[in-house]
Amino acid sequence: xxxxxxxxxxxxxxxxxxxxxxxxxxxxxxxxxxxxxxxxxxxxxxxxxxxxxxxxxxxxxxxxxxxxxxxxxxxxxxxxxxxxxxxxxxxxxxxxxxxxxxxxxxxxxxxx
Amino acid sequence: xxxxxxxxxxxxxxxxxxxxxxxxxxxxxxxxxxxxxxxxxxxxxxxxxxxxxxxxxxxxxxxxxxxxxxxxxxxxxxxxxxxxxxxxxxxxxxxxxxxxxxxxxxxxxxxxxxxxx
Numbered sequence: 166x167x168x169x170x171x172x173x174x175x176x177x178x179x180x181x182x183x184x185x186x187x188x189x190x191x192x193x194x195x196x197x198x199x200x201x202x203x204x205x206x207x208x209x210x211x212x213x214x215x216x217x218x219x220x221x222x223x224x225x226x227x228x229x230x231x232x233x234x235x236x237x238x239x240x241x242x243x244x245x246x247x248x249x250x251x252x253x254x255x256x257x258x259x260x261x262x263x264x265x266x267x268x269x270x271x272x273x274x275x276x277x
Numbered sequence: 278x279x280x281x282x283x284x285x286x287x288x289x290x291x292x293x294x295x296x297x298x299x300x301x302x303x304x305x306x307x308x309x310x311x312x313x314x315x316x317x318x319x320x321x322x323x324x325x326x327x328x329x330x331x332x333x334x335x336x337x338x339x340x341x342x343x344x345x346x347x348x349x350x351x352x353x354x355x356x357x358x359x360x361x362x363x364x365x366x367x368x369x370x371x372x373x374x375x376x377x378x379x380x381x382x383x384x385x386x387x388x389x390x391x392x393x394x
Binding site for chain 2: 174199201207208209210211214255264265266267268269270
C-alpha cells in the first residue's frame with residue numbers, strides 16, 4: 166500500500182530564511198513522488214517531481230527536494246523564503262500512475 | 278493555452294437534486310481523474326479514466342458517477358447529492374503512462390466548490 170505523511174500541518178518562517186517542508190512516504194515499489202503547491206482559491210501547480218533519476222530534484226521558484234530511500238523521505242526545501250511562497254503544499258506518491266495519493270498538506274506562512 | 282477547465286466554479290444545490298460538474302482538457306491526454314479536497318484530509322481520488330470508455334474507482338467513489346465518451350471530457354455526476362458531498366472538487370489530466378517510471382505530471386483544473394444543503 167502507498168501513502169504519504171506530511172509531518173507538519175503548519176510551518177511559519179520569516180521572509181529570507183530557509184524553508185523545510187517534510188514528507189515521508191510508504192510504498193512497496195519504486196514510487197514517483199511529487200510536490201504540488203496550491204495558492205488561495207487556485208488550482209494545484211506542480212513544483213517538482215522525482216521519477217527514479219537524480220535523487221536531488223530541482224523545481225520551479227527555487228524549490229528542491231531530495232529523495233532518500235533509506236529514510237523514505239522526500240522533503241521540500243528552499244534557501245530563502247519569499248512572501249509569494251505562502252501557500253498550501255502537498256506531497257504526492259504514485260506507484261502505478263493510475264492512482265495518486267496526497268498528503269494532508271502543509272500550510273506555509275511567510276512572515277515579513 | 279494548455280489547460281483543464283471545470284464548470285461551474287461554484288455551485289450550491291439541495292439534497293437529492295442531480296448535478297453534473299464538467300471537466301474538459303485540450304492537451305489530448307489519455308488519463309483523467311477526479312479528486313475531492315476536504316480540510317485535514319488532503320485530496321482523495323474519486324474516479325479515474327485511462328482512456329475513452331475506460332473508468333475505474335479511486336478511493337472514495339461512493340455517491341459519484343463518471344463517464345468518458347470523448348477523450349477531452351470527463352464529467353462528474355452526483356445522482357442524489359448529500360450534505361457530506363460538500364467539498365472542493367478538482368479534475369486532473371495527464372498523458373498516458375506506458376510502464377516503467379511515471380515521468381510526467383498531472384494538470385489540475387481550478388476547482389469546483391460544491392455546497393449541498
